[in-house]
Amino acid sequence: MKPILLGIPGLEYQGFMECETNFLLSLMNSIDRGVTENRKPQYPDKSWWSILMMEPIKEVPSIDPMQTPLIRLTRASLINIPITNPTYGRYSIRMDQEVDSATEISNVISTIIAEAQSKPVIASINALDRFLHTKPQLKCEIYNQLDKALRTLIMRSEITHIILFSPYGSPEGPEEGSHSDYGVYIATITRPRHEDTVKIHEIGYLFNQAVEDVMTNQEL
Numbered sequence: 001m002k003p004i005l006l007g008i009p010g011l012e013y014q015g016f017m018e019c020e021t022n023f024l025l026s027l028m029n030s031i032d033r034g035v036t037e038n039r040k041p042q043y044p045d046k047s048w049w050s051i052l053m054m055e056p057i058k059e060v061p062s063i064d065p066m067q068t069p070l071i072r073l074t075r076a077s078l079i080n081i082p083i084t085n086p087t088y089g090r091y092s093i094r095m096d097q098e099v100d101s102a103t104e105i106s107n108v109i110s111t112i113i114a115e116a117q118s119k120p121v122i123a124s125i126n127a128l129d130r131f132l133h134t135k136p137q138l139k140c141e142i143y144n145q146l147d148k149a150l151r152t153l154i155m156r157s158e159i160t161h162i163i164l165f166s167p168y169g170s171p172e173g174p175e176e177g178s179h180s181d182y183g184v185y186i187a188t189i190t191r192p193r194h195e196d197t198v199k200i201h202e203i204g205y206l207f208n209q210a211v212e213d214v215m216t217n218q219e220l
Contacts, residue, residue, distance in 0.1 A: 001116040003074075003161040003210040004153075005203070007051075008146065009044050009082070010128030011166035011184050019140035021147035027154070027164075027186055034185040037197035038168040041177030044082035044095070044129055047167035047200055052083070052122075054204035070122070070204040074211045077115040079123035080108050087126065090115060097134075101127035101142045109149045113157060120211050132171040139170075161210035163187040167200050189213075 013035075016024045038047060050057050052068035065071065065078060065088055078089035086092045091111045093099045108125050115121050125146065131138050154162065164187065169180025185191055185198045189210045192202060 001113075001157050001159050002118070002120045003163075003207065003214055004112060004116055004120070004159060005076070005122045005163045005207040005210075006112070006153075006165075007048070007124045007203075008128060008164070008166050008184075009047070009124065009126055009168065010132055010170050010179065011146070012169035012180055012182065013184060015139060015143050015170065019143035019147075021143050023147045023151040023154075024143075024186075027150070028184075032185075032187050032190045034191040034194070035197045036165055036167060036183040036185050036200065036203070037181060038179075038183065038200050039181055040179070041175075042168040042179050042181075043177050044124075044126065044167070045084070048081055048083050048124065050201045051167070051204045051207075052081075053201070054208075055201050056199070057201075070208060073208050074120045074122075076120040076122045076207075076211070079111050079115065079121060080104070080126065081122065081124050082126050082129075087124070089123070093126075095126060095130060097130055101131060101138070102145050104130075105145050105149045109153050112153060116157075116159075120207075122207070129171060133174050133176065136171070159188075160214045161188045163189060163203065163207055163210065165198075165203055167203075 054069045080091045081088045085095045166183030172178045
């Protein structure tokens with residue numbers, strides 16, 4: 001499979017332990033891990049645009065997502081990216097609570113597996129962000145759905161590189177832009193500075209590095 005960049009807005013390490021997500025706990029101890037940093041207010045569209053543009057942004061750019069620097073470099077397939085509402089990509093849903101978390105997670109994972117056979121994939125699972133602002137009691141239910149789905153993706157697939165990250169931590173109250181400042185970075189690509197946090201736009205550079213690494217190895 002080609003490299004995969006999978007964002008899960010709202011995911012944080014504390015939830016791994018609180019919700020006893022066995023696979024995520026083992027994964028973070030087996031490959032490179034770190035912490036992403038993103039100060040309030042944090043919105044999914046601006047966070048993802050920073051990744052695609054490979055630079056910090058203050059305003060949403062007026063550009064076709066397929067013409068952003070990261071997509072032009074990697075030629076990746078986009079899946080469920082919350083830069084628009086409904087989300088952008090091969091699988092798309094509205095950023096409300098119409099679609100249940102299990103359905104979103106299952107459909108994103110199956111689309112990733114299908115697309116990554118032939119091209120790099122950039123995908124987002126937005127269930128935590130969609131539900132936990134108003135229904136925090138669903139936290140462990142969704143975490144355990146994610147844990148099972150990620151086990152399926154990673155253990156049953158021949159993945160070359162994967163970056164699993166969250167652009168910010170858990171939702172804090174009902175306001176859309178309010179989350180913990182720190183998210184998750186778990187990847188087969190080492191973060192640039194082990195003593196520092198990973199900034200959001202750096203995720204784009206790290207994914208491009210993963211794609212270049214695979215292309216170089218295929219040429220050898």
